Amino acid sequence: MESKLRIGIAGMGNAGTMHAKAVLGGSISRACIAAVCDGKSSLERARQFIPESARQFESYDEMIASGSCDAIVVATPHMQHPEQSVKALKAGLHVFCEKPSGVSASAAREMNKAAAASGKVFAMDFSRRQEPYVIKLRELISSGELGEIYRVNWIATNWYRSDSYFASAAWRGTWAGEGGGALINQCIHILDLWQHLFGLPDRVRGFCRFGKKHSVEVEDEATAFLEHGNGVTGVLSVSLCESPGTDRLEIACSRGKLVLESKSLRFYKTEVSLEEFNRANDKGFGEPPFQVCEIPVSGEADLTSGLLKNFVDAVLDGSPVLVPGSEGLASLEIENAILLSSWTDSWAGVPVDAEAFDRELKKRAAASKKTLSSTMKVFDLKDSFK
């Protein structure tokens, strides 16, 4: 019988609990929970569902040195992701890291170097890349079906959070504990999809609102203008303040316009490309005729356990990793640049000036204080996957 991949989980809060339950519930039958690591009260909560055979640690270093694990799931608050991933990789363990790749591009760049040198499997939980509409969009773009992309407009304001969310853990919503807000936590998924679909911008101009409708220090609303070297321009708006929110991506391209809304794709396809129409049209006014095509998208992504299962298969079989950990850096470059631009009220280049970003974040973290009193609560993450 095949021996199971022995997983150790660092952080038994929302994400760690979700991953443990996916393994224990049988969704990932080729792995077992060999160890968990967290503080006393979280371990006490975890004991209600982890098997007796799983070792429990209050020290991360002791867990990775214990010899009980082949792989580590890093599910601690963002800031610890790079350091904990590097330690595990250097100890010869495979790593499945929660998004984001930390909070600073400088630490993420170091993490990627360590991962490349380790030869171990390093994957990241950007689960939304598995969504069938994302896979379809990538196909449409790479096949040339859309022609040249002119402009992108993404309104991602369907991430409403109330103050009770920020009160559920002491690290949330503060510069010292979380290092950012909507962009680093919820909408890092959108930034990841942006770079996955359109590549990295060359520079950005960010406009963040800090604590607009929540008792937090960090941004709960952000708008950014993104300028790509290939001429693509884009506007991204994200918010944790609005309900009902909107998730609408509009891609203006030389074959018309593609709209993604509520996971449905609609292509307003021109009969000829805009370049061709422009060359041939001698009437001054007029536009090319177009058809409205609903693009079929079928299937459903497994957002709770799909990527962890893929990671386990990659370790055991050497099969491809769907989201290589090193790709987490790209969304962080954009996130750091939007914040830096907003703080300095000027353009920020991508790759970001990591020294400037770290300096600005450090200033804010030094003055950080939690205004909401917090009591640790664990939620069912299924409620956050729309």
Ligand SMILES: NC(=O)c1ccc[n+]([C@@H]2O[C@H](COP(=O)([O-])OP(=O)(O)OC[C@H]3O[C@@H](n4cnc5c(N)ncnc54)[C@H](O)[C@@H]3O)[C@@H](O)[C@H]2O)c1
């Ligand atoms: N991929 C997704 O869709 C998704 C969803 C939720 C959370 N996340 C990510 O997972 C991470 C954790 O988020 P969460 O909501 O589970 O937070 P949480 O506060 O619920 O859980 C974090 C846990 O880590 C523990 N912890 C802190 N420092 C530790 C250390 N040094 N060693 C061991 N444990 C430690 C805390 O005590 C806590 O129990 C975040 O980075 C978040 O962005 C990703």
